[in-house]
Amino acid sequence: MALPKYTEPHYRVWHYFYLFICGCVFFFLIAPLFVIFPLSFNAEEFLVFSEGMKRLDPDAFSLRWYKDMIYGTKNPWGLAAKNSFIIALFATLGSVLLGTVAALGLSSRHMPYKGIIMAALISPMIVPLIISGVAIFFFMAKVGLAATHTGIVLAHIILGTPFVVITVTATLSGFDHSVTRAASSLGSDPVNTFMKITLPLILPGVISGGLFAFVTSFDEVVVVLFLAGLDNTTIPIQMWTGLREQLSPTILAVATCLIVLSTLILVTAELLRRRSERIRGINR
């Protein structure tokens, strides 16, 4: 953003000041994530940069916390990771299925009471998690699903569907309905039309909604705190316990892995978004 040559000096100063402010905000946003990387390779047990690390002494760095994370005797991370992935996978499947079908209905111009129903379907995203947690806990306890994987999966489907509904309705908003009409007029039944015509076109939106649902479930701690028993511990639960009791570098090793994972998800989501915009002919 180069300034034109005729810019007066005090606007020039103001402009650089503005860029400086922006730089600070970006730094504030992103820098905290990068503290975790080096500290997770700390050879010592403290969560501060040791003198050796400041001198970049190779002996001050080690992989011991990563080894501890994977091989540690009392470490619950293996079980937690397994549970987290299983729960997130099923929650994502459920959310995508329910959310996509609902989004198809909501995007139809014949849908009655669209506004109210949409607001109701999105509400689990808006209602504070603690309230959702309490309500879902009462329900699951009543039907005997507290402290089971099924209960947690159902809870995460509730929390994940709003994201799928939002992304899929957004994708459908630019959808050209004449292609489905063309398919019907050529003799295709509705299910076939959906599978062969609609789904491939809205797939990027469906997948990015699925990614949101996955991350929501994978990262969710408040509701699981109420629902989980000892066998249902998840990565967020273990991190929560660790952060409350004692901040050990093992947690930072886990956190580093999670940051890598979220970077991968971010890249996928961005690629999908661009592909979706290209398919729908939105050029920005």
Add this chain to the structure above:
Amino acid sequence: MSSETQKILTTDGIPLEESLKKAEKKNKIKAFLLVCPLLLFLIITYVFPIGDMLYRSVDDRMVTDMLPKTYKAMKQWDGKELPDEKVFEAFYLDYKKLVEEKTFGKLATQLNFEKNGFKSILKKLKRKMKKFEEGNYKEQIMNVHKRWADVEYWRALKRRAPSYTYAKYLKGVDMYENEDGKIVQVPEDRRIHKILWLRTLEVAFFVTIFCFLMAYPIAHLLATLPMKYSNLLMICVLLPFWTSLLVRTASWMILLQQQGIVNDFFVMIGLVSDDSRPEMMYNKTGTYVAMTQILLPFMVLPLYSVMKTISPSLMRAGKSLGGTPFIAFWKVYFPLTIPGIGAGCLLVFILAIGYYITPALVGGASGTLISNQIAFHMKSTLDWSFASAMGLMLLTGVLAIYWVYNKLVGVDNIKLG
């Protein structure tokens, strides 16, 4: 020609109008059926349980069911002086049954919530009751402890008579119904909930302001830079957005600790001395800093999507018509961004007001919010009806803001990444 023949008919002989209406209705039903599975699922697993919370928060049948005879006998009692023999006898019979069933402990706990000192006199009564003779129970009970002859305790008992109560809601705003049935505030030194509500509002308000002040310039930069740079910078906004909340909170715990990098930096530039490093975590400062960073992307994204649609030629036009860049910004650009500001601020405020994890980890005692109090009653005191009542009070507030948000922005305009 009759009016019948004027109508256009379809090939089946049905008037076109009717046929179209039918098709329209069919389409409506089709669309609704598609939404049905999710709607039903949410009603059963989400809306109904929230209704259940409402029921729990006002349900007080436990005490009523434990003392059926007493409350029947109490109906005629005006509550001015000590009740008569009938009430005492009924209470004796009810309580004897509870002692036999070994459930009197629950009653003692509940009545002690109502008036302190109930627990001990109930226990004493239980011990002495074995030697009671038939008849004249009023005399015998009053001899057990002098508090049984105090009318206040009988009034407290009568207050628990109704099956449904809003006492938990009153407790949530530090009020209670006193002996005369008037609603009054609890003593000054015990008004903890009021402090929490005010603090929650204060934190949510200031976090929203901080987020707005920080998000506005960078959203503007992102919207005006050429695509190739802005996409790169957008990652700085989106990566935290996708990263686990606990990871981000953990990084703030490392940064803000007393030997942490922020404190190191303050010492280095000479702002504080090495031996008087300020405590920046486990208080309100920690809550503010961490929550602002965590919620910032939710402000940037709506602002960005609105700013993206504002044509740069508008600013140029403003300037060419004689405005300084500042006036052009203030009179032309800023008003156009107001929808984005509204959307971002409402979203951040809604999210901040119900925040739980971050305040619980970095907030300490002075930085915790109303959500933390709800969790405390759910997990520690096990006063679930009180937790439900507080939750519903919070929910009402959030839904009110959500309603405004829906009116102003529309839920279908929520932008995700």
